[in-house]
Amino acid sequence: MSAVLEAIGVRKSFRKQTVLDVERIALERGRTLALLGPSGAGKSTLLAVLGLLERPDAGRVLLDRREVSAGDRDARLHVAAAFQRPWLFKGTVGENVAYGLALRGVAPAERKRRAAEALERVGLGGWQDRSALTLSGGEAQRVALARALAVRPRVLLLDEPLASLDAVEKRRLAREFARVLREDGMTVLWVTHDQDEAALVADDVAVMRDGRIVASGPADEVFFVPQDEWAAGFLGLEAPIEGVVASVEEGVARVACDGADVFAVTDTAVGTRVRLGVRPEDVVLFDAGAEVPASSARNRLRCVVADLEHTGATFRAVLERGGVRLAAKVSKAAVRELGLAPGVEVLAVFKATAVRVAEVSRSGREVSA
Amino acid sequence: MSVFAEAIAEGLDALVSGSVDVWGVVATSLRVSGAAVAVALVLGVPAGLYLGTRRSATRNALLVLANAGMGLPPVVVGLVTAMLLSRRGPLGALDLLYTRPAMVIAQTVIAVPVVAAVTGAAVASVPFDLRLQARSLGASRWQESLLVLKEARMGLVAAVAAGFGAVISEVGAVMMVGGNLEGSTRVMTTAIVQYTRMGRYGPALALSAVLLALVVAVNAILAQVQRSAERFERS
Numbered sequence: 001m002s003a004v005l006e007a008i009g010v011r012k013s014f015r016k017q018t019v020l021d022v023e024r025i026a027l028e029r030g031r032t033l034a035l036l037g038p039s040g041a042g043k044s045t046l047l048a049v050l051g052l053l054e055r056p057d058a059g060r061v062l063l064d065r066r067e068v069s070a071g072d073r074d075a076r077l078h079v080a081a082a083f084q085r086p087w088l089f090k091g092t093v094g095e096n097v098a099y100g101l102a103l104r105g106v107a108p109a110e111r112k113r114r115a116a117e118a119l120e121r122v123g124l125g126g127w128q129d130r131s132a133l134t135l136s137g138g139e140a141q142r143v144a145l146a147r148a149l150a151v152r153p154r155v156l157l158l159d160e161p162l163a164s165l166d167a168v169e170k171r172r173l174a175r176e177f178a179r180v181l182r183e184d185g186m187t188v189l190w191v192t193h194d195q196d197e198a199a200l201v202a203d204d205v206a207v208m209r210d211g212r213i214v215a216s217g218p219a220d221e222v223f224f225v226p227q228d229e230w231a232a233g234f235l236g237l238e239a240p241i242e243g244v245v246a247s248v249e250e251g252v253a254r255v256a257c258d259g260a261d262v263f264a265v266t267d268t269a270v271g272t273r274v275r276l277g278v279r280p281e282d283v284v285l286f287d288a289g290a291e292v293p294a295s296s297a298r299n300r301l302r303c304v305v306a307d308l309e310h311t312g313a314t315f316r317a318v319l320e321r322g323g324v325r326l327a328a329k330v331s332k333a334a335v336r337e338l339g340l341a342p343g344v345e346v347l348a349v350f351k352a353t354a355v356r357v358a359e360v361s362r363s364g365r366e367v368s369a
Numbered sequence: 370m371s372v373f374a375e376a377i378a379e380g381l382d383a384l385v386s387g388s389v390d391v392w393g394v395v396a397t398s399l400r401v402s403g404a405a406v407a408v409a410l411v412l413g414v415p416a417g418l419y420l421g422t423r424r425s426a427t428r429n430a431l432l433v434l435a436n437a438g439m440g441l442p443p444v445v446v447g448l449v450t451a452m453l454l455s456r457r458g459p460l461g462a463l464d465l466l467y468t469r470p471a472m473v474i475a476q477t478v479i480a481v482p483v484v485a486a487v488t489g490a491a492v493a494s495v496p497f498d499l500r501l502q503a504r505s506l507g508a509s510r511w512q513e514s515l516l517v518l519k520e521a522r523m524g525l526v527a528a529v530a531a532g533f534g535a536v537i538s539e540v541g542a543v544m545m546v547g548g549n550l551e552g553s554t555r556v557m558t559t560a561i562v563q564y565t566r567m568g569r570y571g572p573a574l575a576l577s578a579v580l581l582a583l584v585v586a587v588n589a590i591l592a593q594v595q596r597s598a599e600r601f602e603r604s
Binding site: 048053073076079080087089099104147148151 | 498501508512519522
C-alpha cells in the first residue's frame, strides 16, 4: 500500500500544553481512515495539520512522499475538507459546489458541469439554483461533501461531518457517504467520536487519546481486539482476553486463557501469546442449565453476570469466568426471560470465527495476526 | 410663524424658478462627497478587512484609532487639511486649497475611519471557521479575503451609507478647505450656512430639504439593496 498523505513526528502545543504528539499517521490510497477519539483528543488538530491548515510545532507532512507545509498552496489544492458544520457560503447551491473549482481557475462552463455532476453524486441532482442558506442540516452536509468532491482532491478530510445530525439522518448519510467515497476510490480521513459511524465507513481506524494515537490498524482488528483497557472502554468492549495458543487443529486454535479455553479461527503458531477480542453482538446467552442446540458455535462458556447496563434499546451484560471477561448485547426480552442480574449464571455461546486474534510481540505491542 | 411661511414660499420659488443655483450646489455636493466616499472605500475596506480578520496588538491599536476616528470633529480635519495645503504647508506646492480636490481630501479623511470601522465590524462577524473552510478548499489569502467581503456585503452597504452620511452633512471641513466659492466649491451645507447668515431663509430651507431628501433617498436605496440580497439568500 502507498501512503498519499502522511504525518511523521508531528507535535503541536497550545499555551505550553501538548495537544498533538503523533509518531506517524498515513492515509493509504483509496482507503478511508477513521480517526476516533473522545472530545479534546486532538483529532481536529491532526486533521488541520494534515490538511495544511495549521503548521505543527515539529514534524513533517508528506504528500506523495514530498514534504509540504501550510504555506504550500499547490499542495493545499490537492486536499479538500468538510467540517461538522457545512459552512455554506451565501449564494446558490451551484455556486457553493463550484467554489473550489473557481479557485482553481476552471472555466465557467466546466465548473457548472462538474458542480452538477458532484451534486448528482450526493443525491441532489438539479439543486444548483436553490439558495444554500435554506437547506436542512442533512442537505447542507451533502452540499458540503459535493463541494469537496467537485475539486477531485487527492485526499478528502472530513471532520465530524455528521455530528450535528439526528441519529436517523446520521446513519443514512454515513452509509451514503461511505458508498460514494468507495465508488470514487477516494483517500479519506474521517474524524469522528462515534464508533458506530467509524465502523460503517472505515477501512482503517486510528484511535486518539490526549493528542496521541493509541491504537491503529485495519478496522476489523482495532474494533475487535482493543490494544488496552482504555481503548476497550472507548470502543464499548471489555479489555482484551489474553492467552496462549495451546493447539491448532484444522485452522481452529484452542487458546488457553486464565480460567477457560477459547476457540478461535487462526493460523497462529502453538505457544504464541495472543489477545482475543469478541464483539458483544456476537455473544448469545442461554440459561446456564439449558440444553443448547447443536450448532457451529464452538465456544460455550459458563459465566457469571458481573454487571448489567441499560444502553437504550438493549442491555449490555458483562460476563466473567476466571480471568476471562466478555460483554454480550442482549434484548430487553432476553434479560427478562433469562432473569439476568449481577450474580446470575449463564451460558455464553459464540463462534470461533467471531473471535479475533492479535499476536502480542515480545515488546508487548500488538501485531496483526 | 410668518418667517416660516415666507421662507417656504421663497424656497419653493428658488427650487422651481432657478433664481438661486440650488441644483448646481446639489451637484457639487454629490460630486465631492461621492468622490470622497469612493476613495474612502478604496482605503477603508482593506483597512476594515485587516481590523476584522487579524488578531494582534497593532490591530487592536488601529481599531481604537478607527473607532475614535468615527467621532473626528470635521473642523479639526478641516484645520489640519487647510494647514497641510496652505502655501506654507508641506503640500502647498500642489495649490489645492479652496478647490474641490481639497474638499474631497478632507471628506475622505472623515469617511475612512467610518468605512473602516463599520467594515471591520461586519467582517469580524464572518465566522473564522468559514474562512478555514475556504482555505481548506484551496483559497489563497486574497481569495479568502474576497469571500469574507462577499459574506459581509450587507455590512459593506452599511459602511457606504455611514460614510456617505458622515460627509454629505458635514460643514466644518468643506467650509475651511473649500472656501464656499460660488459656482466652484459651494456645497449644500456651506450654502445653507451662507444663506442663513444673509437672512435668506428661503434658499437655506430649500437646500436643507434637498439635503434631507438626499440622505433619506440614499439610505432607502441602500436598504433596498440589503433587502433584495437578503430575500435572495433566504429564498
